Amino acid sequence: MSNRFIVLHLAIMRRIIRAPVNGSISGRQDLSRAWIEVNLAAVVENARTVARVAGTRLLPVVKANAYGVGAVAVSKALETVDPWGYGVATVDEGVELRAAGIARPVLVFMPARPDRFDAYEAHRLTPALGDQASIHAWIARGARGGAFHLEIDTGMSRSGVRWDEIEPIAGLLDTPYLEGCYTHFHSADRRDGSADTQLERFKAAVGRLARRPPLLHVANSAAALRDKAFALDMIRPGICLYGATPGAGLPTGRPAIAVRARVVSVRTVRQGEGVSYGASWTAPRDTTIATLGIGYADGVRRLLGREPGATVLLNGARCPVVGRVTMDLTMVDVGDGRAAVGDVATLVGEADGLVNTLDQFAAWSGTLQHELLAGLGPRLPRIYD
Numbered sequence: 307m308s309n310r311f312i313v314l315h316l317a318i319m320r321r322i323i324r325a326p327v328n329g330s331i332s333g334r335q336d337l338s339r340a341w342i343e344v345n346l347a348a349v350v351e352n353a354r355t356v357a358r359v360a361g362t363r364l365l366p367v368v369k370a371n372a373y374g375v376g377a378v379a380v381s382k383a384l385e386t387v388d389p390w391g392y393g394v395a396t397v398d399e400g401v402e403l404r405a406a407g408i409a410r411p412v413l414v415f416m417p418a419r420p421d422r423f424d425a426y427e428a429h430r431l432t433p434a435l436g437d438q439a440s441i442h443a444w445i446a447r448g449a450r451g452g453a454f455h456l457e458i459d460t461g462m463s464r465s466g467v468r469w470d471e472i473e474p475i476a477g478l479l480d481t482p483y484l485e486g487c488y489t490h491f492h493s494a495d496r497r498d499g500s501a502d503t504q505l506e507r508f509k510a511a512v513g514r515l516a517r518r519p520p521l522l523h524v525a526n527s528a529a530a531l532r533d534k535a536f537a538l539d540m541i542r543p544g545i546c547l548y549g550a551t552p553g554a555g556l557p558t559g560r561p562a563i564a565v566r567a568r569v570v571s572v573r574t575v576r577q578g579e580g581v582s583y584g585a586s587w588t589a590p591r592d593t594t595i596a597t598l599g600i601g602y603a604d605g606v607r608r609l610l611g612r613e614p615g616a617t618v619l620l621n622g623a624r625c626p627v628v629g630r631v632t633m634d635l636t637m638v639d640v641g642d643g644r645a646a647v648g649d650v651a652t653l654v655g656e657a658d659g660l661v662n663t664l665d666q667f668a669a670w671s672g673t674l675q676h677e678l679l680a681g682l683g684p685r686l687p688r689i690y691d
Contacts, residue, residue: 335687339599340567342682343655343689344375345560346383352547352559353387359557360530360537363388365413365523367544368403369395373679374605375548375563376688378406385410390521390540391432397422400431413455413486417465418444427451432485436466438475445481453485455521458511460489460504469507472514479515486521486539487512494528494536495553501529505536527552550664550675563664564655565682567600567636569620572645581637582629587611589639596620596645601634605681606653607671610636616670620651622658 335341357364366389372380381392381403391411394400400412411432418426418433420443426433427450435441436457444451456479457466466489467475489508493500508524522538527546529536532553546552549561575581575589589595598618602608608631610616617624618638625638638651650657654667668678 335689337687337689338568339570340565340604340685341687341689342375343564343566343691344379345562345564345691346379347691348549348560348562349375349380349547350383350386352549352562353384353389353543355557355559356527356530356541356543356546357387359534360525360541361534362537363390363540365390365393365540365542366547367393367526367542369393369399369415369544370680371399373544373548373676374682375679376690377402378408379688379690380547381408382406393542397425397429397431401425401429404429404431411453415457417457418454420444423447423451434466434488438478441475441478445478445483451483453483455486455488456484456519458487458489458508460507460511461500462490462492464490467511469511472511476515480517484515484517484519486519486523487515488523488542491524491526491529494526494532495556497555501532501536528556531556545676545679548664548675548679550668550679558663558665561655561661561663563679565600565653565667565686566650566655567598567618567653569596569645569647569649569651570599570635571597572640572647573597580629582611582632584630587629587637594640594643594645595628596625596638596640596649596651598636598638598651599634600636600653600686601632603633604683604686605678606631606636607673608632610671613670613672616667617662618651618653619655619657619660619662620645621649622660624660625651 366384368377368381371377393413395416400414413432415434417436433454434457435454444454459466460469491501523540525536525541527543530541546559548563549559551558575595577591579589581587610631611627611629616627621644623643625640628639629637654662664675668675
C-alpha cells in the first residue's frame with residue numbers, strides 16, 4: 307500500500323469521524339441508537355440573559371467543541387447576540403471556526419508557544435500569553451502578529467504571569483498589541499470570598515501596567531451571574547449557555563440539551579438474577595429490563611447505576627438505571643411498565659411531562675455538568691433545532 311494512499315485514506319477517515327460532531331442536520335442522521343438534541347434558540351436566549359444580568363459584552367467560550375454541543379453550530383447561532391468574539395482552547399479549534407466562516411476575534415486560551423505563532427497569524431487567532439519569552443517573541447513580530455491577551459494568575463496556579471510578578475515585565479507590556487488582560491477564578495461558584503480576592507489581585511496587577519488595555523475580563527458563568535462587579539469589559543459564559551446551573555443560588559437558564567436513546571432489547575429478569583458485568587445488580591423481584599443503545603463510550607458513566615436516584619424517562623415513567631453501564635449499552639428497570647424495542651428513553655431532557663435536568667444527571671454521574679457534556683462522545687449525532 308503506497309504512502310499516498312495511506313495519507314488519503316486517513317484524511318477521509320478524519321472527515322467521516324468528525325462529521326457527526328458539528329455537522330448534524332435533522333433528518334440526515336442515524337437515530338436508530340442514540341443522539342443529542344440541541345435547542346439553539348434556548349442557547350441564544352441564555353446568552354442574552356447572562357449578558358443582560360452582567361450588563362456587558364460576551365466572549366462565549368466554545369472550547370472543547372462547545373462543551374461537546376457543537377462549536378460551529380453554537381457560534382453561528384450566537385452571532386445574533388453580537389458577541390465580541392469567541393473563546394477556544396486550541397489553535398485547531400480556532401481554525402475550525404475560521405473554516406466555518408466565523409470572522410470575529412477568536413481568543414485561544416491555551417498558553418501560546420512561539421513555535422505555533424505562524425498558525426495564529428495565518429488564521430487571525432489571538433493568543434493568550436503568560437510568560438516573558440512568549441510575550442517578547444510575539445511583540446517582535448510587530449503588526450503581522452497583532453493583538454494578544456495577557457493571562458494573569460491570581461490564584462488558579464495553572465498558567466499565566468503571577469499577579470505579584472507583573473512589575474519586572476511591565477515595560478515589555480507597554481505595547482499597543484496588548485489588547486486585553488484576564489484571569490480565571492478557581493471557585494466562582496462558591497460564596498467564600500475567593501473570587502473577590504482574585505479580582506482585587508487582578509486589578510492591582512493591571513494597575514501596575516503602563517497602560518490599561520481596552521479589554522479586561524474575569525467572569526465565567528458563575529461570576530457573571532453572581533455580581534456585576536465581575537463584569538468589567540466582557541464576560542466569558544460557558545456552561546450557563548446550555549441551561550445548567552453554574553452555582554448554588556444562581557439562576558438556571560432555559561434547558562437547551564436533550565440526550566435520548568432507543569430501547570434495543572427487552573427481557574424478563576427473574577428474582578435473584580443479576581444484571582450486567584459482575585452481576586452488580588440483583589433483581590429483587592421478577593421484573594422487565596430494557597436495554598438502551600448508549601454506553602460509556604458515548605459518555606454515560608459506567609457506575610451511574612450505583613446512584614439510587616439515577617433514572618431515565620421511558621413511556622411516562624422514571625426507570626432506574628441498574629447494573630454497570632457497559633461500553634455501548636445501559637440497562638434500566640422498567641418494572642411493570644411498558645417497553646418495546648424502538649421506544650425512546652430520555653437521559654437528559656423532558657419527556658411526557660417529566661424532566662431530567664443536566665444538573666441532576668451530572669450529580670447522579672458523580673461529576674460536573676461541564677465534564678458530562680464534554681464527555682458526550684462523537685458517536686452521538688447532534689441534532690440542531
